[in-house]
Amino acid sequence: MRQGDVATTECLLAAGACMDVEDWNEETPFGHIEDGDACHALYKHHTSSLAQVRINPNALVSAVVAHCATLSSSNDSVPAPALSLHAYQLDASFLWAPRKARSLVFKWARNAFVAQLAALTLPFVDLPGDCAGDVLEYLEMAMSRAESMHIVAHCSSPEAHAWVHAANVAAMAVRFMHVT
Numbered sequence: 001m002r003q004g005d006v007a008t009t010e011c012l013l014a015a016g017a018c019m020d021v022e023d024w025n026e027e028t029p030f031g032h033i034e035d036g037d038a039c040h041a042l043y044k045h046h047t048s049s050l051a052q053v054r055i056n057p058n059a060l061v062s063a064v065v066a067h068c069a070t071l072s073s074s075n076d077s078v079p080a081p082a083l084s085l086h087a088y089q090l091d092a093s094f095l096w097a098p099r100k101a102r103s104l105v106f107k108w109a110r111n112a113f114v115a116q117l118a119a120l121t122l123p124f125v126d127l128p129g130d131c132a133g134d135v136l137e138y139l140e141m142a143m144s145r146a147e148s149m150h151i152v153a154h155c156s157s158p159e160a161h162a163w164v165h166a167a168n169v170a171a172m173a174v175r176f177m178h179v180t
Helices: 004-014 038-055 058-071 099-120 129-138 145-154 158-179
Strands: none
Touching: 004 038, 038 058, 058 099, 058 145, 058 158, 099 145, 099 158
């Protein structure tokens, strides 16, 4: 196996490459991978992850929440997700994931961004709980106050903020691609 094969395979999978497409010999890309090869293990993990996400799109959101907490080094009170993802699968665009799961992640990222922004806005921080809840309701957050406080407590590092921002940018790009 060449050194670039795994990196190339990860890039293709992250970009949403279809692994069911057949070549002239009616073979899929998986048919070209030798058993025991690093790409073989990568492909098997990817297809397993994809199958889990198709069955339960919320599993991807749980994995994203855990990843965000890991970026803040605060995964002590965040339960381990049932879905184990590789780094390339956590690319903020989630092009490899089914549309429904991707939409759920983007909805979560929007809400997480609002929660993170509110936590950094001094007047908001000083508001009593019920007033803060009213502001979040006005912003149409589809996240409970407890969930938003969880985001503030566990996804507060600059890295977590940057990742949530990247997911929101990707959501806008994906929406734009589907509109035009």
